[in-house]
Amino acid sequence: MRKVSLLDLTAQYQDIKPEIKQAVDNVLESGNYIMGPFVKNFEQAMAEYCGTKYAIGVANGTDALLLTLDALGIGPGDEVITSPFTFFASAEVISRLGATPVFVDIDPDTYNIDPAKLTAAITPRTKAIMPVHIFGQPADMDEILAIANEYNLFVVEDACQAIGSTYNGKKIGSLGTAGCFSFFPTKNLGGYGDGGIVVTNNEELARKIQILRVHGSNPKYYHSMIGYNSRLDALQAAMLQVKLKYIDQWNRQRREKAMMYNNALKDLPLKLPYVKPNREAVFHLYIIQTKYRDELIGHLQQHGIATGVYYPVPLHRQEVYKDLGYVAGSLVESEKAAAGTLALPLYPEMTIDDQEYVISIVREFFEAKGERV
Numbered sequence: 001m002r003k004v005s006l007l008d009l010t011a012q013y014q015d016i017k018p019e020i021k022q023a024v025d026n027v028l029e030s031g032n033y034i035m036g037p038f039v040k041n042f043e044q045a046m047a048e049y050c051g052t053k054y055a056i057g058v059a060n061g062t063d064a065l066l067l068t069l070d071a072l073g074i075g076p077g078d079e080v081i082t083s084p085f086t087f088f089a090s091a092e093v094i095s096r097l098g099a100t101p102v103f104v105d106i107d108p109d110t111y112n113i114d115p116a117k118l119t120a121a122i123t124p125r126t127k128a129i130m131p132v133h134i135f136g137q138p139a140d141m142d143e144i145l146a147i148a149n150e151y152n153l154f155v156v157e158d159a160c161q162a163i164g165s166t167y168n169g170k171k172i173g174s175l176g177t178a179g180c181f182s183f184f185p186t187k188n189l190g191g192y193g194d195g196g197i198v199v200t201n202n203e204e205l206a207r208k209i210q211i212l213r214v215h216g217s218n219p220k221y222y223h224s225m226i227g228y229n230s231r232l233d234a235l236q237a238a239m240l241q242v243k244l245k246y247i248d249q250w251n252r253q254r255r256e257k258a259m260m261y262n263n264a265l266k267d268l269p270l271k272l273p274y275v276k277p278n279r280e281a282v283f284h285l286y287i288i289q290t291k292y293r294d295e296l297i298g299h300l301q302q303h304g305i306a307t308g309v310y311y312p313v314p315l316h317r318q319e320v321y322k323d324l325g326y327v328a329g330s331l332v333e334s335e336k337a338a339a340g341t342l343a344l345p346l347y348p349e350m351t352i353d354d355q356e357y358v359i360s361i362v363r364e365f366f367e368a369k370g371e372r373v
């Protein structure tokens with residue numbers, strides 16, 4: 001049977017194999033495996049790419065968020081507002097520091113946190129807002145930044161799914177107090193293992209994160225803080241530096257494929273991705289919504305097509321957060337999205353043939369239901 005995977009990481013590797021092998025060899029020959037020039041060069045390239053003064057490589061995207069919040073002094077008694085419709089790490093880091101995540105429901109059109117509901121969630125304990133640019137679409141940063149300004153809150157962007165996306169022409173990650181990225185292999189800019197980075201224009205914050213990532217020491221063996229062992233590997237940095245050259249091209253390919261899906265599926269009773277004006281999305285995932293979600297997944301699977309559910313349980317309904325007291329129906333848009341959305345296969349190297357096959361099987365499903373609009 002014909003098979004279409006949700007994404008194929010080896011296809012990308014085949015395209016850039018000689019350069020990646022050379023980058024690996026350069027690191028291995030250099031003897032610089034932790035920190036050193038490969039990490040520094042990649043940090044500079046990332047800061048330049050995002051249009052920020054500083055970039056600090058860390059071990060993964062979760063640590064990028066964790067070290068940023070820690071460096072901002074967030075801890076027990078504090079509240080951080082975030083989206084319930086995201087990967088667990090966004091809230092996990094808040095709890096890990098002893099602070100409390102406060103979930104604000106999403107805008108059902110974009111799946112991003114709804115700024116109209118933010119103010120009601122702010123208390124004297126609120127220290128920061130963490131918008132998540134989910135699936136690669138920028139959150140409503142003007143509204144979020146205006147509220148943060150009014151209430152004197154930090155804005156930590158979880159940009160793990162959104163590298164290269166823009167808001168009013170500015171790169172995501174450069175708009176708030178800091179922006180956090182993940183280089184997990186499946187992300188738009190993925191390494192060959194774990195990796196992450198924080199970008200910021202705030203010098204004091206950058207210095208603190210630089211110290212935190214090496215056990216709170218500066219210089220070495222002189223410890224001013226309780227820190228972490230959270231560095232970006234030189235090997236990952238060297239390979240990511242190769243891949244950074246291609247990120248705009250890959251994101252463009254993702255956008256083209258998303259537009260092809262949009263055009264081919266627009267007459268079906270489906271909710272398709274909606275990109276708001278003045279922003280450019282990078283389609284980390286191509287998400288559709290239907291009341292027949294599970295049935296459609298089964299139909300695609302029968303035809304060899306993989307799909308994904310991101311995310312089946314919104315964070316406020318996770319077992320670990322039951323003591324926070326959110327009942328079913330408390331953040332209804334997130335719950336609807338969790339129950340009705342699925343991701344169709346989309347990655348830069350996906351063939352038009354495969355995409356046309358996916359489209360035909362999706363159409364077949366709705367035609368069999370007699371549902372065309």
Ligand SMILES: *Cc1c(COP(=O)(O)O)cnc(C)c1O
Binds near residue numbers: 132184
């Ligand atoms: C991937 C991801 C993270 C965590 O990144 P890791 O590198 O896996 O630690 C955090 N937030 C979001 C929204 C993500 O997609």
